[in-house]
C-alpha cells in the first residue's frame with residue numbers, strides 16, 4: 001500500500017472536491033449536469049437503462065487497460081457519500097498536475113467503470129428503497145426492479161476483476177465495544193453460508209487489509225467490519241460468487257459531520273489507493289490478519305445519554321439512565337432539517353455510550369402523574385432540591401439559569 005500517495009491525496013483533496021455537491025441529499029438532477037460536462041476525451045458515458053420512474057442510469061467509463069474495476073454507489077437512495085466521492089474522483093482524473101504519473105498508469109493499466117446512483121428514484125425522496133420501496137440490494141435473485149436488472153446487466157458486461165459496492169450505514173454504529181463510531185466499515189461479502197474463502201474473495205480480503213492500514217493513519221479505531229452473514233439476495237454476495245473480488249464499503253458516522261463531507265474525502269482516498277494497489281499488485285502482499293481482527297459494527301451508541309437521574313413517583317425512587325437519539329430528517333424543503341428526538345432506552349445504560357453524555361447524579365426529574373416512555377420525544381425538566389436546573393428540549397440540553 002502506498003502511504004505516501006494516500007497522504008498526498010489527503011493533503012491535495014481540496015483541488016478535486018466537486019464543490020457543487022455539498023450535502024448528503026444528492027439527487028439525479030444534481031449529478032446529471034456533472035456527467036453531461038465530463039470531458040469526452042477522458043470519459044465515455046453510456047445509458048444503461050431507466051429507473052422505475054424513467055430516470056436515466058448512466059455508466060461512466062475511462063481508461064483502456066486490462067484490469068477492470070467496477071464501482072457502483074447509492075443503491076440505497078439515502079446513501080450518497082460515495083456518490084460524492086466518485087465525482088471528486090472524476091475531477092481528479094481530469095486534472096493535470098503532480099499526479100500525472102498516476103493518471104497515466106490508471107488510463108494505461110485499468111479500465112474504470114462507474115455507476116453512480118443506481119437508485120435515482122429513491123434518491124429523489126431521500127429514502128432507501130426504489131420508487132416502490134423495494135430494497136434493490138435484496139433483489140439480486142428475483143431481479144424484479146429495473147435498477148437491479150441494470151446493475152446486473154452492467155456487471156455481466158464488464159466482468160470486472162474488482163468490484164466496489166458503495167453504501168452508507170447507521171451513523172451510530174460503533175467499532176466493536178468501543179465508543180468510537182464505525183466511520184468506515186468493510187466487508188468482503190461471503191458467497192456462501194459457510195463463509196468459504198477462494199482466490200476471488202481472498203483478494204478482496206487482502207485489499208481491505210491494505211485499505212484498513214491506510215485508514216488507520218487517519219481514523220484509528222473508527223474502522224469496523226460489517227455483519228458477515230451470507231445474504232444471497234445481495235448483489236455483493238452474488239458478484240463475489242461470480243468471480244469479481246467484491247468489497248463492500250460502508251460510510252458510517254463521524255462526529256460533527258452530518259453531511260458526511262470528511263467521510264467522503266476518506267472514500268476518495270481509499271478508492272484511489274485501491275486503484276493504485278490493483279495497478280501495482282501490492283494488495284497481493286497483504287495478509288488476512290487485520291481483516292480478521294476488525295471489530296464488528298455494534299449498536300451501542302446514543303446521541304445523548306443522561307446518566308444517574310432519579311425519577312420520583314408514587315413514593316418510589318428509581319435510578320435511571322436515559323438514552324436519546326436526535327435525528328435530523330429532511331422536510332419537503334431539502335434546505336431545512338426537522339429535528340426529531342426520541343427516548344430510545346431507559347434504565348441501566350452502563351454498557352452504552354453517548355456521543356454526548358451528562359452525569360446528573362443528585363438530580364431528579366418529575367413528570368407528575370406521568371412517566372417517560374420509550375418512543376416519546378425527549379422533553380423533560382431536571383431539578384435539584386426542587387429547583388429547575390436543566391430542561392431537555394427535543395433532545396437539546398438547556399440550562400434555564402444561563403438565560
Ligand SMILES: [Zn+2]
Nearest residue numbers: 076079167168
Ligand atoms: Zn446500503
